[in-house]
Amino acid sequence: MTQTTQGPPGRAEMSDAEELWYSGKWIDRVPQWVSITVLGLAMLGLWWLIAELMPQNLRILLAGPADTFEELWDTTKNIVTGGHIAEGLWITTQEVVLGFLAAATLGFLLGVVVGETRLGKRAVMPYLVALNALPKVAFAPVFVAWFGFGVNSKIVMALFIAFFPVIVDTAAGLYSVDADTVMLFQSMESSRWQTLRKLKLPSALPFIFAGLKTAAVFSVVGAVVGEYLGGGHGLGELIRLSAQTLRIDRVFALIVYLGILGLLLFGLVAWAEKKLLFWHKSEIFEIQGTG
């Protein structure tokens, strides 16, 4: 047993253990930025090679790295100077962010209902499972018909695709609460609301954040699918037009910006998760030595 005169054990012990565990593999002795850079360059080379080897008449179908980077530069200039791509990016950003926020709010609330009430578990959940199994993008034309060609139909599409993982993970998080701790709360005469607020929701947070991260990625998918099928002036529409005129280099450049948008939203959620879940590290649940 650790004597109480000692301070709390530091985190360094864990990384020591990790080091011992992995020291045999060469990939762990290379700094990670090196392995990432090397693999990235290799893939760029492969891309360049395939584009170069394309027969001349098919070359238009696959823009090489050089063409794409040149187009990316032009696209960036257009965005910085407030051109039509900047406008498209702004529209898509709004669709994605509003769709995500709506999905997060609605998904969380429904997830609590499903995870906390018997009715939700026994009656609502089966419908959600069935609905989740449907190909959700197939609903895009319906939303266009209902909400028009403007941003609204895209927001709804983003919401529709993104809110399932939030519901399911929130409910799963609430189910996962430790039974003994629930009993402890009962023994403290905790009200249902207190147990939810002080035990179940904090316990469910790691699950909820997993759902939110999926939702961040899915909301970009939803907005772009909505734009492909419902027009408008967003990046999805610009990509569709570029592809129609076989400007594959521009398609790639615009996809890079969609990727940045998705990554930013994902990163924001991951950052919030890190701030809130300081207590939830993978090593916390490792059995620590009692010696």
Added chain:
Amino acid sequence: MTESTDRVDRAGQESRPVNAEVARITDLSKTFHRRGVKALDAVNLTLDHGTFTSVIGPSGCGKSTLLKIMAGLIPATSGEVLLQGRPVTGPRQDIGIMFQQPTLLPWRTTLQNVLLPIEIRSGSDAAQARSAEALQLLELVGLEGFDHVYPHELSGGMAQRVAICRMLVTGPAILLLDEPFGALDELTREYMNVELQRICRERDATSFMVTHAIPEAVFLADRVVVMSVRPGRIAEVVDVDLPRPRTLDMMTTPEFGGLVRRVRHSLNMGTEVGGQA
């Protein structure tokens, strides 16, 4: 519930505390109708102030069910539990409970975890006001200076000490311990048993512990209640008259060995009878 508060503190003396009854279990039975299992059958038991009672029995003998009924967490089918003269009909502030797992909230510091029962019952302000008391408890269990540490920085034994503080903070009349050190390694477990004995003596606590380990049951208890299976009933009550404070060295004495043998024998009889029934 009158005599317990103004009793003269006898901690440190070798004499047994005066026989003030804290809890009385009368003809307690529990049947789980859905599974058709009679978990407890006519259990009678009296717990006197300042005594430590261990309950031991094979899996499925209903000892955990008994503890949960005493805690007011599940209702009895018939019979009753009287605690400080009042029947237990639900969870109460004068009941302290502790489980095999520390069940600490990982997002709360040690101090916040200890104060949780106050916060749930009386709000954050009330909990804040009791901080000094909670810090004293942490000192009692040897965790001074750990009040702002989060559970993941504590060892298993330390976490269970925090759970002890959380159980004591409401000043319960009875401590219900459900295999409290069952998840710890053997050495830590023995050490924690010595610690628990010290804490119970200092607080003059009335304790009721469910366990699987015979030496642990004997080491801590004034009385070992041996239960048999299907239906769960009391097979034998073994009085442990070893002097206190008990030390780990005493576990190798013939007297201790004799008591362990007696409990084991009683356990074997109970299992056989249960098996034939």
